[in-house]
Amino acid sequence: MEHHDIVIIGGGPAGLSTALALSQAGVKDIVVLEREAETGGIPRHCGHMGFAPYKNFGLMTGPNLARQLQDQTKHLDIRTATTALGFTLHGTLRVHSANGIIEISANKIILATGTRESSRAARLVGGNKLKGIMNTGELQQRVYLNGERPFKRPVIIGSEWVSYSTLLTCRHLQVKPVMMLTETSVNAAPSYFAYGARLLGTKVLQHAKLIAIHGKTTVEAIEIEQSGRIGMVDCDGVILTGRFRSEDALYSNGYLEHEDHAPKVTDSFKTSRPNIYAVGNVLGHLETAGRCMAQGRDLAKVLTP
Amino acid sequence: MLFPTIFGNLAIGPTAEETDERENASNDTASLDKLKATAIDMLPALKTVDVTAIYAGLRPATEQSDYIIKAHDDDNWITVAGIRSTGLTSSLGIAQHVAKLYAKHFGKLPKKPPAALWTPVANLAEHAIRPYMKGGEIICHCEWVTRSEIETAIQGPLPAGDLGGLKRRTRATMGRCQGFYCAAHVSAAFEKAKHGAS
Structure with missing residues (x-):
């Protein structure tokens, strides 16, 4: 069986910066497992500015930050198109690779599997199954990786940071969203973003709930509720943003103790198992790429005192 | 009903609601909320588990609750309709019954039916090789x-x-x-x- 000092699952900002910092601290035997064809994680398809490696926000685009990370980690043992399928009962990893399924053991395993937005099903939004309903993640990949233009008059659901990232993606597409709709008053992101949205010509509707999505083959309208009143809004797409969920496939079966959709960790990133750590957005709070990278460097310090 | 699927998920449902709609299968948001609440009642640990997928379908029905299976001599026709949710369970029995109806009204069935078109369907579950x-x-x-x-x-x-x-x-x-x-x-x-x- 393959054995390594450190195995990192996930080659996004958190995983790569952990690997880089560990290697700079002199750790030799590090392997990064990345299920996608390339590393870089979610910033690869956030084609707008706002990214920075050493602080929360900066003037880099997501793909530029991803490329910088890829360049800095070129010399490391990074296995792309390689999926960690799960833990075995004796604490090793079952790993899918181009050669079939192999088992890998490690002195320390680091979960850096990141996060995703809640789906339409998880939000229990009724109505029809239609083309044109997607998360920001899917939209940005369709736009920035495939060059698609999935709709012309979408509605954006949510008012978290990512909702404004969606707004910028729409602007890149030269698409003007019909409105942004949020269940609370403008929440996770600062309120000046809402002014920004209005400046870009998008109405922001607060304290409104998406009830259902209607149409025949593509989206034709959404049904919303505001202060007990039901109304319909014409649109041709629905972008469901935010409500991030930790990518939990490796621990949700109870292998690691978890609560509120995230593994329980100590201040030093230790999970409920002694040789397993978790870092970055898998911890359940959505952080910027810069913050995830800082966490990776902190974890490397914990592991190389 | 709360039941495990062959893909390793848990499913809750179904519900059945009368509708005049013939083409448009739609999930009712209130029913979704109720289904999730019912699932949590049965298995409280589901409270912290997200729903993976939701779906609705249309079942053909007639004005009566029983099946309509009838041979029409003059039209060279056998009606097999109004098969509600027991269709899968009863499919083999219905097929035998229809074969008998055919023999009775239209003569012998050919011994060897024409070759069926088979679409290969891959195994999607974890019990066998994928x-x-x-x-x-x-x-x-x-x-x-x-x-x-x-x-x-x-x-x-x-x-x-x-x-x-x-x-x-x-x-x-x-x-x-x-x-x-x-x-x-x-x-x-x-x-x-x-x-x-x-």
């Missing part, structure tokens, strides 16, 4: 669907015609992320496979 286990390139990470499975789905006499068909054949994008990570890649792989096949 392509990813042999090292295939995984495109959908939640359901571990490989590029070769997408290519296979558009071959044969009844190929998947669109992304909806592809999803039903392969389960691509049908897992917990519902396409957040993979939908764009699945679309691209589907288009590429179609070009390769044509």
Whole structure:
């Protein structure tokens, strides 16, 4: 069986910066497992500015930050198109690779599997199954990786940071969203973003709930509720943003103790198992790429005192 | 009813509601909330588990609750209709009954029926070998669907015609992320496979 000092699952900002910092601290035997064809994680398809490696926000685009990370980690043992399928009962990893399924053991395993937005099903939004309903993640990949233009008059659901990232993606597409709709008053992101949205010509509707999505083959309208009143809004797409969920496939079966959709960790990133750590957005709070990278460097310090 | 599926998920449902709608299958939001609450009542640990997928379908029905199975001598016709949710259970029995009706009204059935068109359907569950286990390139990470499975789905006499068909054949994008990570890649792989096949 393959054995390594450190195995990192996930080659996004958190995983790569952990690997880089560990290697700079002199750790030799590090392997990064990345299920996608390339590393870089979610910033690869956030084609707008706002990214920075050493602080929360900066003037880099997501793909530029991803490329910088890829360049800095070129010399490391990074296995792309390689999926960690799960833990075995004796604490090793079952790993899918181009050669079939192999088992890998490690002195320390680091979960850096990141996060995703809640789906339409998880939000229990009724109505029809239609083309044109997607998360920001899917939209940005369709736009920035495939060059698609999935709709012309979408509605954006949510008012978290990512909702404004969606707004910028729409602007890149030269698409003007019909409105942004949020269940609370403008929440996770600062309120000046809402002014920004209005400046870009998008109405922001607060304290409104998406009830259902209607149409025949593509989206034709959404049904919303505001202060007990039901109304319909014409649109041709629905972008469901935010409500991030930790990518939990490796621990949700109870292998690691978890609560509120995230593994329980100590201040030093230790999970409920002694040789397993978790870092970055898998911890359940959505952080910027810069913050995830800082966490990776902190974890490397914990592991190389 | 709360039951495990062969894909390792738990399913809750179904409900049955009368509708005049003939084409449009739609999920009622209030019913979804009720179903989730019922599931949590039965198994409280589900409270912190997200719903992966929701779906609705239309069942054909007639004005009566019983099946309508009847031979019409003058029209060379056998009606088999109004088969409600017991259709799968009763399908073999119905087939035997229809064969008897045919023999009685229209003469002997041919001994050897014409060869059926078979569309190969890949194994989608974990109890048997799936392509990813042999090292295939995984495109959908939640359901571990490989590029070769997408290519296979558009071959044969009844190929998947669109992304909806592809999803039903392969389960691509049908897992917990519902396409957040993979939908764009699945679309691209589907288009590429179609070009390769044509």
